[in-house]
Amino acid sequence: MAGRIAIALVPLCAFVHCWGCMMAEPTHSLADRIPREVVGLRAEKDSVYDRSTLFDYIDGGAEPYLHYGFQRALVRRFVRPGQPAVTADVFDMGEARNAYGIFTFEREGDEAGIGQDSEFEGGFLRFWKGPLFVSVLAERDAPETRSAVLEIGRAVAGAITETGPRPEVVDRLPKPGLLPNRVRYFRDHLLLTYHYYIADANILHIGQQTEVALATYWTEKGNLRLLLVRYPTPQEAGAALAEFLKAYAPEATAGEGVQTEDGGWVMAERNEELLAIVFDAPSPEQARSLIQSTWATGGEGRP
């Protein structure tokens, strides 16, 4: 059913005009990707934002998007008399890995089967597909608005023809115990700080040339974290490991764990250009086991 709705709505894109012409890249025209009417809700006039104006729309909230390479956004509000409005925000993040990254930025909910990965929680839908990240939210959460949010999401996803690969470093994460909705992907020290504070300074040398996956694993004795970083070269990975140990765990050596002040164990090890660090492990054995599993995980399942 959902598939038929999406297919049926794609031709509606042909009626879209004006805003698509205003986009910098016609092939990435955001307006063309969203239908103007879905399940009886009609679109109001669109709003379009770029890197310099995004703050006008999400005052104070724009920074994470900018750090993930945001290019432009189309905001389309759907209304019907007597029903709460539903707003679809379509963010062009430039690259699939950026769209995936901003999707993981605050992923918490269960998969909704829309786009390449999605979540639907509390009446709020988020998904990514290709270079686009999409959020759909009703002004008021209610059973009728939940179905409208999902239908609009499916319609938008159906109108997007591109797909893109998930970052390879994410597929290197061992699967047993992994909490899928607690995986974060980024290439920015500040985003690491946001998700899991390690240090004020960038002691892991994380930047646009690095690929970072931060994952949470469930264990009976509590959650532990795995930080997996891919550097451009083994030498750079080695330098980052050395600085990390010096600043964070001076009593440790590579591959040997240290118990931190909260009782958890931290362990770091390099394998070629990859650096794996386990935090909050209940025991050194569990930290070591997760690192070994990481080296044994070759990115299978990569799309």
Place this chain on the structure above:
Amino acid sequence: MKSKVRTITRRDFLRAGAGAAAAAAVSGLARPAGAQETGEALPRAKVVLVRDREAVRSDGALNAEAIQRMADQGVAALLDEADAATAWRRLVRPDDLVGIKNNAWANLPTPEPLVAGLRQRITQAGVPAEAVRVDDRGARQTLAHCTALINSRPLRTHHWAAIGGCLKNYVPFTPRPSDYHPDICADLGKIWSLPIVKGKTRLNILVVLTPLFHGRGPHHFDRRYVWPYGGLLISQDPVAADAVGIKLLEAKRRLHFGEERPLAPLAKHVRYAETRHHVGVSDPERIELVKIGWQEGILI
């Protein structure tokens, strides 16, 4: 003499006590530069938390009468005065041009009943009604010439700065707010040294009637993460008010999520407001927290 700057890490916060929740109490991290070397007494601050179970009604509506009563009690307690009228006469003078810097964020604005009550108390202290202004986004223009500022906004988590509190509320006084976004808004305290606001703030009210303890979506708002706490945090020190606010939000997050979701390490701007910009006190150990009223579910 060259001083060696040591990298602050998560472990510094862990050493401070019971996990990252006590992070803001890391005394070594939250001291003004040079204070230890010179042996001078470290500054202290006072924050009053006043709560009333009637402030937020069961349907979510705010009770203007209760809010006014709380503000009065809090201001009097802050200044150790017997009544609010006397306290307000110490805060503003009849010849002041007073600006109430509120917050107009649509999802969680400074409550109108609070602003109305502040306006009333300011005029009762002798300030002419026409000399009291209220603004948020236009503050750089409308409040520029004020001689006294009352800073009031709701407490909430924030996408980038970790919290939106008293310090952050002065961003509209800057010509380009994005200049203060680098390093997760680490230097918001610098704003408080700009001539447009420096030395003018007489009172900070961090509204915790219905704080937001977790955000979702591009606009970082989800009504599920707002709770009726029914309180006001009142202080003459914006840093101290924010530091207490962080403790409150962390406590609520711990209770709700069943795990540590610390904010203090992320809220660099609160730490740095003391250590770099000398705006106030960020170390909870040096903040006297006076609690008045409703105790149930107080969390801190």
